[in-house]
Structure formats: C-alpha cells, structure tokens
Amino acid sequence: MNSIQDKRQEYRSLFKQNVAKRLLVDKAVGIIVFSCVIIAIIPLGSILVEVFKNGLTAISIEFLTETPGSAGSGEGGIGPAIQGTLIVIGLSSMIGVPIGVMSGIFLSEYGDNVLARFIRFFNDVFMEFPSIILGIFAFLVIVLVLGHFSVWAGAFALSLIMFPIVARTTEESLKMVPMTYREAGTALGLKKWVITFRIVISAAKSGMVTGILLSVSRIGGETAPLIMTILGSSQFFSSMDTPMDALPLRIWRLSLLPYDSAQLQGWGAALVLIMIILGINLGIKYYFMNKKNGFFGQLIKQRRNDIK
Amino acid sequence: MLFLHQKTVDKVNLNLKKRRVISDKVFKIGATVAGTYVLVIVVLMAFQLVSESYPIWEEEGLSFITKTDWNAVEDRESFGALPYILGTLTTSAIAMMIGVPLSIGIAMFISDAPSKIGAPLGFLVELLAAVPSVIYGLWGLFVFRVYFRDWIETPLHNAFGDNVWLFSGNPYGLDILTASVILAIMIIPTVSAVSREIMKAVPQQQKEAAYMLGATKWEMFKLAIFPYSKTGLIGASILGLGRAVGETMAVTMLIGNATGIGAIPSSLFGPSQTMSSIIANEFVEASPASIHMPALIGVGLILLLIAIVINVVAHLLVTRMLKIKEGAINN
C-alpha cells in the first residue's frame, strides 16, 4: 500500500511549481484581449468625434437647403444631396421591401422543399456580392438601355442590396412565430394568405420592421452603386431621367477637391449622413424597448389574446 | 384553447378542400415568384457581365488576367487586370493579418466577460459596421492618414527603407498600408461577431473539463475552445476576407490610385489600386466606343467570381461548425 502512496507523492513532486507563472500569463492574455477591444473602439470614437467636431461648424440652414456653390468657394450647401438620398432610399424601399418580404414569406411558409433550399443558398451568396458590381448591373440593364443616367437605376441597384437582407430577416422573424398560431387560423377556416398576413406577420412584426430598418440604414450609406447610376448632380431632383445627387456621392466628390472649404463641407455632409443612420439605428433600439410595454406591444398582446 | 364540435370541424375541412382557394393559389404563386426573383437576378447578372465584357475577352483572351497594361488612349488601347487583382489580394491579405487577431481577441474578451461589460462593448464594436464606407474614407483621408504617416510610416521608412523593400516607398499616406489598416478596422465587426458565436457554441462540459484539471482561463481557451472551434474561426476569418475583397469607397479614397504597372504592389508605402477602386474611379469616364468599359466590366467579373468563391467557402466552414454543435460529439 505504501509504495502506491509513495509513487503518487513522487509523481506529484514532478509537478512544477508553475502556478504563479501560469496565473501571470493568464493575466497578461487578459490584458491583451482587453486592449484588442480598446483598439477597435478607438477608431469608432475618433470617427464620431471628428465628424461631429468638424461637421458641426459647417451646418447651417443654408448648408442644408442650398445647392452647392462653385468648387472651392465654400458657398452653397448639400440640399440636393439630402433630397437625393431620401428619394433614392424611398424608391429603393418601395422596390426592395415587397420583394424581400414576399421572398421571406416564401422561404418561411412554403420553404420545405428543394427549391427553397436552393433559393436560400443563392440569397445568402447574393447578399455578399460587392455593391459596385450591383451598380454595374443596374447600369447595364437600365442606364445603357435608356441611354442616360436614371434615378430608377439607382433605386434598383440599392434595392438589390435591400431585398436579400429583408428576405432573410423576414424569414427568421416568421419562423419564430409558433406553429400553433397558424394551426389556430386553419382551424378557424381562414385562408392561408389571411393567416399569414393577419396572424403570423402581426406576431412577427417587430422582427420584420427591425430587418427592414436595418437594410434602409445600410443602403443610406452606400456609394458605389450610385456612381454609375445616378452619377451625382449639383441640382435638385428634376426628373427620374436625369442624374441626381446623394449624400455619400457628395461626400466622396467633395473629398476629392483640394480646397479646405470643400473638406469642411464634406464633414458637414458626413454629419448629416451619420445622423440619419444613427437615427434609424437608435430608432430600432427604441422600438425594441417599447416592444413589450408600448403601444405596439399591447396591440400584439391583444391580438394573441383574441386568437386564444 | 379552441373547442370545436366534431361536426363543425368536418364542415370546415370540407369547405377548405372545396376551395383550394384561388386567392391562396395566387398567394403561393406570388410568394414563389418573389422567391425566385433572386435566381433570375443572378442569372441575368451573370449573363450581362459576361456579354458586356466580351469585347475585352475577345481582344485579349485570358491574358487579360495576366497583363499589366492600362492604356485608354485611342489606337493604343491595352488593358490588363493583373495589377488590380494583386492590389485587391494584397490589401485584403494585410487587412486579415491585422484584423483577424484583433477580432479573435475581441471575441475572447466578450465571450468570457460578464454581460454587464460584454454587452455594451459588443454593441460598440458592432456599431463600427454601421459607419458607411465613404465616411471611413473621409476620416481615413483627413484624420487617420496624417497621424499614420507621421508617426508610423515615416519613421519606419527612415529606419528601414533602404534595407527592407516593404518600407521603401516614399510615405505620402495614400498607399497600400493605410488602405489595408482601414480595411482591417472595417472587417472587425463581422469577424468578431461570428467568432463570438463560434466560441459560444463550445459545449459547457468541455470548458468544465479543462477547468477541472486546474487550467487558467487562457489555458481553458487553448484546451477546450480553440481546438473545438478551429474550423469555425477559420470560416469567420474568410468571411472577413470576403468583406475586404468587395469593399470599395474607403479603399478608393486611400490607396493612391495608381494604374497599370505602377499599381502593382511593390512596397507598403506605395500607391496601388484594387479591382473595385479602378471601377469606381474610371467607370463613368470610360468612353463607350472603346473597350475601356468592357475592360472595367471584365475586372468586375473577375472580382465577382473571387468574392463568390471566398464567401461560399466561408459559409461552408461556419455552418459546418455550427451544425456540429447541434449534433452530439459523443455517441
């Protein structure tokens, strides 16, 4: 018996007294990974600070509403760019959201077959297409065909970015609605499309809205697809068949000018763009917070009770 | 709960069968059409890109991929995509070398930290993804570049420029390294978020086994988390590569915009051009009469193919990893 104990002791004595060192290494790693987080957040902080600091000095009513002055004069503003961004986001949503939502409904409600798997795969792959290629595509099928730059082309290009995102978030939101909701609808004799729209979607509404808003905020900042579709302009919107400005385009073009005043206007435009995007993102958070307790949340609860 | 008399149930079922309702049929068709929209678009896009770039393939053949000319002057037109392919691959590779370790460190920190600290920090890192590319470019151009050039590039150039070819170019700030660093920052949200999911997927029992042996936190990562999630982490990194490859505006504004032979990556401090940036810079200037535009579209086609391959590989690795988590490892 003793020899076994001795053997154990002997083995134990082989263990190096390295715990202190190991704890030190562990602490060092802890510091390193924390610094990784800091290193990542510093640029975010710097970007926000610089955009606000520099952009604020450019902002004025004139800046927000006037057309650009001559290059380097420091006069004028980004009125057409703001208008253009809003127009192109709106149009793009009108195209992309319905397609995305119906796609999401297809994948969720009719999605148990090979075709749906195929589509889901293509959807995921398509989502990763570089946006400038989408711009080329819109150029080829619309601008070339029409013979001129067109707002439709820009809206179409952006809608191509939107719809896969909306399809995916819609599908996920719908899938989270329990089957019992649908079964209850069927038992009541409701048609499938009625069930889907009035029961399932209202339960999935917040998830779907979040997805849509996220995709809107994403396309608001897109520049590349707009370069060869709406081109950019110094005038306010006049028709669908002429070039139009947009915030990202204006920022880019201003950054290429060698004048300090242009640089300042660029910061101002960037500030406006960031505000729009942040506004949408924070709006989503606010919507979420109110989901359970707010007006919409109560509506959803009421609907669920009605079904029961 | 619904309580229905059997007769009513039968009646409803009968009604349902009678009207395999037209409106439902229409709904199904509509949904299916919407679903197939993406297939139509992809096919159409492939067709358009190939056919519109055909002139350059006809003119240069496959050597378009290996040539380095870039001459749009009439009568002497000659185009080659190689410099831009190299530019894309170089900047993306450097971006990965910088961004992936940072992302994994971030994922390690956040996956292990208590949620009071982890959640807000994770949110901030994800906010990086909400900043538009053009604003990264703006900030990079007027803020980052200045400091980077003065504090890092110039000292490196002065110290090692003669000996190390990497540092030999004259650091003006609009170069491969600057563009790559900004690119690294831009891929961090994606890579760290996916890595975090992958690490969370490691079963608790694995971590407990390591812990039981007396492992420190770092040792637990080495024993239980990294071996288990290796495949997924590689997939996350390749996902970041896919992002980097497709990135346009920030790179365009920071890479120095060289063309032709001058765009071939030679030193970290030298200007270059990527596939997406050459398109952004020259597309609207290209004369429709020449093969300049087909050349640019050809570059776009190459870019698209590279992006697709990278992203498909990444998705396979990541989903394989997450599927393994659902199925049991033990028998």
Next chain:
Amino acid sequence: MTALTTKPTSMEAHPFASPEHSSTVDTKYKMIAENVTVSYGGIDAVKNVTMKFKEKSVTALIGPSGCGKTTFLRCLNRMHDMTKNAKVTGKVMIDDIDLYSKEIDPIYHRRKVGMVFQKPNPFPTMSIYDNVTAGLRLNGVRDKKILDEIVEDSLKMAYLWDEVKNDLKKSAIELSGGQQQRLCIARALAIQPEVLLMDEPASALDPIATQKIEETIIELKNDYTIIIVTHNMQQAIRVSDYTGFMYLGDLIEFRETKKLFTDPKDELTAKYVQGHFG
C-alpha cells in the same frame, strides 16, 4: 418534514456533520465542507450544508432531482466560479486549507480535486494519450518516459488500459460511451488528485459499462477519497461507505450507508429510501 429547525453554529454541535460510526479511533478527514450555501439569483439551492469526508472512503450523495446534491458537489472544487449569478458562501477545506479563502487562487489547489462528469466529455480533438496527459502538461511535466508511465498507471486504474493499450493515438471520440467515461476517470486520476468527485458518472451508460465503473470506484477507494452523486440507490449501496441524503437544499441525514438504508433515522429519508418519491 422534520429537517433542521435550528441551525447549529458550531460544527461540533451539528448532528450530521460527521457520519456516525461506531469506531472510536480518531479518524482523519480529507475534506470538510462547512456551512456551504449556494444561491442562484436569490434562491438557495444548497442551504448551509456541513459534511466531513473521511479519507480513503466513498461517500454517496442521494436525493430527488433538484435537491442540490450536484450543486453541492460542484462547490467542492469551486466549479461554480464558472457559473454566472452563483453565490457560494462557506468553507471547503482540504487538509486544513480552505479552497474558498481569499488569499489563495483556487488554481493552486483545484488540482487536488479531480472531477468526472455526468456525460463523458473527453477533448474531442485529442487522442486518448493526449487526453490523459492534458492535466500533466498544464503542470509542466514534459518527460516522455514519465508521461508514458502515468498514462499507463491511470488507464490501468480506470480499467481501460487493456482495451486501448495498443492504440493510444486513437482519437478519444472513437471510443464507446463507457470507454470515454473511463477515459475521463483516467484523465482526472492522471493529475494525482487526492479527492475524486463524480457526478452521476454512470447515468449515461449501459449496465455493463456501469458495472465496470462501479468496480473501478471500489478499487480506487483504497487510494482516494471519493464523493459520488447518484440517483441510483442500489449503486449507492453497492459502492459507498457513507451516504448523505439531501432534500430541497438541506442535508437531511448523513450516516454509514448500511445504517442509512436499513434503519433511517429521519422520516423523510425513510420515505425516499423506500421509493415513495423520487
């Protein structure tokens, strides 16, 4: 429920702190848990439990689901450090050193307490050999000869050596469930612990594998202090010297196994042991 209506403040007065036994020899306790309380978010899963574990014995912890036996077991090697929201108070002493003392980092002493979990959890990317040596390599043992020796020693103690000795480089997950669990036992034994904690080690295994595990436990008793959580009362009777019965976080009764099962003092214990509830 009789339970403990008053909580004694000193350990000596605690009626169930040490298992009652007839011997008058001054027995050595390898591990002593004193006033251990575990609470999750305000709810106490383990309520002020005090137990003394004799060295080279097997103590079984039994009780219905949710009684806190596994939670208590995991206190004994500070496994709850990993759980968010878990608050542990009390002392756990190994050889007069309190694992929960603020002065020492638990890493120093966690090595003394090995653990085997409910479902076998070998490291899936490692071979059998590497699984066993995992803890050794953490502790700086590099010498291949020593590692080989300890691997053989540990696998033999776990009754696995004969089955795998020719193929130690095989991946751990290619083994059957029962073999994987014995591998986990070997892995825990390799770091030469003094106490072995086992959380329902055979519950995921078939009867033959279970029998092998139980044989292993009985053999190991000669060298180790073992504390085993089990929901299988026959298993407790077969392998353990002492048994503690827990209910809703309280330690109801803690005596020699034979006595607890044949002549339980507490009404609740009697009911459980007779199978009136589970």
